[in-house]
Amino acid sequence: MVEVSTPVRWLLRLIAVGYVFFLVAWPVSLVAVRTFEDGTDAFFGIFTDPHTVAALQLTLMVAVWAVVINLVFGVTISLLLVRYEFPGKRVLSALIDLPLSVSPVVVGLALLLVFSGRTGWFGPSIEDAGWKVIYDSPGMIMATCFVALPLIIREVVPVLSEIGDDQEQAARSLGANGRQTFLRITLPSIKWAVIYGVVLSLARSLGEFGAVKVVSGNITGRTQTATLIVEAKYQNFQQASAYSVAFLLAFISIACLIVVAFLRPKHEEA
Template sequence: MPSSNQLNRRTKWLLIGVAVGYLALILFIPATTLVYEAFHRGFMPFWEAVNTRFFQAAVSLTLITALICVPINTIFGLCAAWVIARNQFRGRALLMSIIDLPFSVSPVVAGLMLILLYGRIGWFGPLLESAGIRVIFALPGIVLATLFVTLPFVAREVIPVLEEMGSDQEEAARTLGAKDWQIFWRVTLPNIRWGLLYGVLLTNARAMGEFGAVAVVSGSIIGRTSTLPIFVEQVYKNYQTQGAFSAAVVLGLLAAVTLVVKDILEKRTHTI
């Protein structure tokens, strides 16, 4: 009979094995395959795939979309979080669920809603057409779809931090004569910065990576309205495996960069 100590050790290694195996299956092996497929014929094929006009158009469209959506939803998320965490009012729980709605609605449905509103036969379609504004199959549609799917992240991350912080430090600042904006910059923001930063990073990652909603409204015109994720799908469907994997690696790198930036910021401003 093995002693209980041995059993314990066996269980321990078994659990570690299961965890590592699971991570390998879901995370490590796919990521390695991606990098392998992109580089297994050397660096030059990768460089050529990356150096096409269409690919660069997709990267810049993705960056522009993120640059527009991240600040807007950061400000919205901060305001929403402040209203929800610092006030008690009727419909507070309802408002929280509404902000969470983009989590529960399928992105494809979100895209369809936009088409029903702004498409050629949509509610605002004729009006926009007469004004000469294109929303669907153009940048505004992509931005609207991205705004929709990234709406909850900042508010979701900041609300619990604001609640945990409590309002007494803000009250103390008020008794010391601080104006509202001084309280925000000097007291509230430093206290919620990690939650806020994490929310911004999640928003950014989703803004760059969103496929479903953007695919519906963008029209996927390669070189004009295809963002990186859509570009990956299109070239893959055209049997340009090298191009698809190269673009996917770049998309993955963008995500890695945001994580590294977060790490650096955390180390540099970490006070205690």
């Protein structure tokens, strides 16, 4: 391990703090300042605007469904990657990181090509069955699931790898079935990784913009989420309302991270 002098350490800390401050903290704090620079009327006014309330409700619904779906499949895929060997394992692991490298707009366009009612591969069949995916909540949930998928998996996989499977094998040797082993041994061992992954997934889902904009149609009062209404209000010179909704989304995400950081036991932190 290379030792560095005290002045160098302080310089590196200053650079790191300055980088995070100017890239993250300062811009976010400016949103808060603009939100309340003329008082609190603009902020509380968003809760009386029917279009904004509908957008917030839709955003919450889409985010919750996306988190639940990603939680189930994320934990399952994590167990599959860590506990089992199978052909194509590395390909699956690489595909999980695909949402981190592909633009959300491309994701939305891809969903259009597959599920669009007129030109999509499965769209006509789905609409003939009485369902609607594109320009409705199912398509928005699918787009949000895609962009937030890696967050739970990449939190759970390292923890599963670290704890190993000795306790699970011991439980099975004592007669525990798969369900009992998971609920009593595996899940308690990975609970904080799961919780942190869920929080990150929720924050990402609340703030999704590009993919949702493509598949939703951005219909006011029907398929317009909170991030889309921020854009609409800002472009319509309703900056106070736009800042207020943006501040609310940022506040919820930051609050979730702070709560988890305080609740997480110190011996679990790494």
